[in-house]
Amino acid sequence: MALGPRLDLRQSQSLVMTPQLQQAIKLLALSNLELETYISDELERNPLLETGELTAENTGDGDGADVDAEPAVQGSDEILTSGPAEAESTLDIDVSGEQFSSNSLSESDGQPAGALDGTLGLNGATASSSGSGGEAPDFENMLVAETTLAEHLMKQAGAILSGAELFIAQHIIDQIDECGYLQCDLLELSHRLGVGLEEVKHVLTAVQSLEPVGVGARDLSECLMLQAKDADRYDPAMACLLDNLDLLAKGALPQLKRICNVDDEDIMDMVSEIRDYDPKPGLRIGGGDVQAVVPDIFVAERRGKWIIEINSATLPRVLVNRTYYSELEDGAQDKASKEWLNDCLADASWLVKALDQRQRTITKVATEIVKQQENFFREGVAHLRPLTLKNVADAIEMHESTVSRVTSNKYLSCARGTFELKYFFTSGIQSSTGGEAASAEAVKSHIKSLIDNEDPKKILSDDKLVKLLKEEGFDIARRTVAKYREALGLGSSVQRRRQKALQGKAA
Structure with a gap:
């Protein structure tokens, strides 16, 4: 075979991921709070972007969806499957026109069929207060910084220790976790500080005398011991x-009575005393701010129809400042400045459109989830159906990866509580009667209900649970029952029998 240069013509398919397409995919996976941070960064980077105040004319547009309606949504799937040029034209905005076709997250083609009042959303926010234009008091700035556990302990240590002992105490306190337990080896700490082990132990004793009682312990036994000594x-x-x-956790009271050399009355008094102690004393002080889950989607039933609405309270309205663009364009003289300005305008236009399409895609996915799990929203977890990403993706004609991104880190609020969107996707358990399969969450709910209502004198074994579940229509193996029971934090029949016997004696 002769070697030499030649020309070949080949045809192949490839997906070109432009920065704009990558940005659109990234936006889908962000929660509303994460998106708010992302938009803040973009506002600082791009001078043509700004936030605007919502008005009664656009509040609710695109935020609500009727389950029975089929909104024409072009999500990221349609963008990705089209060519790069077609995708950019889809999300492009005519910069030569007098107005942009869509300047906010909440604007859409029209009012949804199942939407509520034009000025009041499911989240209870009125048009004048939604978004970033409200003048409500900034309660966050009124919060007083909470004293941490370390600061609380150092303040007490400074009153009883000084010099080298206070220095050692500071290093010990730095190694105490939020629950109040010491998370370091004393010998290692003594070597690091260059002091004797006995001196470190002496200072630890002083730290363990501080409030809250039990702080500075190295394990649960020592923590309870410190509280018992204090009492x-x-x-x-x-x-x-x-x-x-460990024997107490197993409910082995006869063995404990022999070890402690006490009678029934004394052992129950001691157990009752221990129950009054705090196993995590450090949590009484500080512990950090509790981050409440902010729902991304609201679901409510109105006149027999389900209404799905994006939580607009956490989404600022993003606009492209065309006036500022015109001013900068008039002042731009060199080619580099004009190119930079055009890039800023293109990026701003793309972001506004991508945010709008993100909202539409989330609404479409949430609408299909509500359709598929309507019995859950009406009847409860026992009626949760098996559901996969593929079921939803096929129904709305999108790819599974798109549905996966939409359901990541997002929460849905309804009359039954707040749930992560991933919660509605569960595996199925075959029905023993040949009917429709039940979801794993529904089976777990039945197992918990059976165990909660069991007779303390007739504790249900896993085999008995299997039999009862089959009578209710769930064809499930014993090992699966054990796995679900452990996932619920419920002990075996032996552990539950001992625990309920212990509770009965304590009562």
């Missing part, structure tokens, strides 16, 4: 009990 209840019998907490 003047630490005697040899209590010491034996605290040294054998």
